[in-house]
Amino acid sequence: MPRWEPDARARLVVAALHLFTEQGYDETTVTQIAERAGLTKSTFFRHFPDKREVLAAGQETLSGLFAEGIADAPEGATALDAVGAGLDRACSTMTSFNRELGSRMSAAIAANAELRERHRLKQVGMAAAMADALRARGVPQAVAALAAEMGVLAFSEAFTAWVAADEAPDNGTDRTGGTDRTGGTDGAGDAGDGEGMVALARAALDRLRGALAELG
């Protein structure tokens, strides 16, 4: 990003998601998104090819982090352990910005088929990145494909839970650290930064691992 447009990309994402949820995706133009962000239309197009792609923001970054974490897992790690390392790497970078935007993103996705499609393609893309990274470790194709699907399922489940915990600050039932939103990072639902999501993703992956025995 050019120096004179600090956080332009993030501002465009925020503006777009606000407009999508306020007035509808179809009714929102790129000009409106740029205006709301206090930027020009040409700045928008330097960051995104079209308004739908705003939803894919973060896909490449997350995919890269998944792949790095998987590549850096210890040599003898199993496929699922490597996926866990990828989830750790990606989730630890998640910020309160991601979290706050999460519920607005969910609302936009729920309301529009085109955004729903883009969201699903984002998951497909992340699964492909994980599967590639696993294959690069010598994991056979079928095992890599399954482990990658489990990684994406765990990530999605964890993200939903992480956002929901942020939306319901008074609901202490799922929280180990009480209801203090400014508290430490020891409670999975509490952390404003990515540590909480790391714990949630680990738990989700463990649940999926447990589900393997029930497949039959």
Place this chain on the structure above:
Amino acid sequence: MPRWEPDARARLVVAALHLFTEQGYDETTVTQIAERAGLTKSTFFRHFPDKREVLAAGQETLSGLFAEGIADAPEGATALDAVGAGLDRACSTMTSFNRELGSRMSAAIAANAELRERHRLKQVGMAAAMADALRARGVPQAVAALAAEMGVLAFSEAFTAWVAADEAPDNGTDRTGGTDRTGGTDGAGDAGDGEGMVALARAALDRLRGALAELG
């Protein structure tokens, strides 16, 4: 379909895939597709909302067959056994028409990002249909999601192998019944109808089942 347009849908699919691979997806118009099929543009729009959706042809039919097969599996069947029953049901309906179109579809998908997206969404849709049918049997969410992903991986792998076997009639290495393309349904790669694909899907699902033990 109206009586006076027998096979209109199938003719539109054939015409579209021929045009996509001959002159490119972007260059192909709905008018051209209808003309090639010997039909009108309004007939096209009775069957598909736009040219991209031609690629989704069969998605609802296949999803319905997967779901039926899963619902009809014996009461005590495991999640993966139920998925196997869904694959049986869907694959047994595959015809030489599906098979012949398969390689053209692959070529069109490989050459265009929009079609690639639609193809992936088709897979996502089929996985959702299988997962729903499994949950309706009382299979827990995580188990249903994993089993459904395995079902789609098996179906995709089997379809690719089935089409490839048709394209290489002189390659007898993967065939149990020789190279007679008009032969019986005993060889997985030989059958012009769906029996060959049933066997391939079963084998793919078995391989995936075997891969579970390697996930770690």
